[in-house]
Amino acid sequence: MSLQTRTENRRVVPLKPEQPVGGAIIDALGREIPITEGMIQRACRELDRQSHSGSARQS
Template sequence: MSLQNSNTQAQRPSHPNPACGSIIDAQGREIEITEDMIRKACEDLEKSRVELAKKA
């Protein structure tokens, strides 16, 4: 049994701050979910909850 050398390198994420997972957009492209995306979603959710609480 022999080991073969491979020129394949680990693929680097397209975004410097990847989280885990991906989503598929309307055009069928795979988009990595990043930490920044998660932070923004959490901030937007928190903001909407605060606005709802003010209305109540």
């Protein structure tokens, strides 16, 4: 069985942007801030944006 076949059978459960995903960060005041789906999505978009702008500068 190939990796492609196995991933086709995965079920994706969409999460609400404000829904905690099981982790937390500690802010400057020592407060525990739950990591949300929205935080992860924003971070991924920012990394994607940076990787595309960085590759354009290297060319």
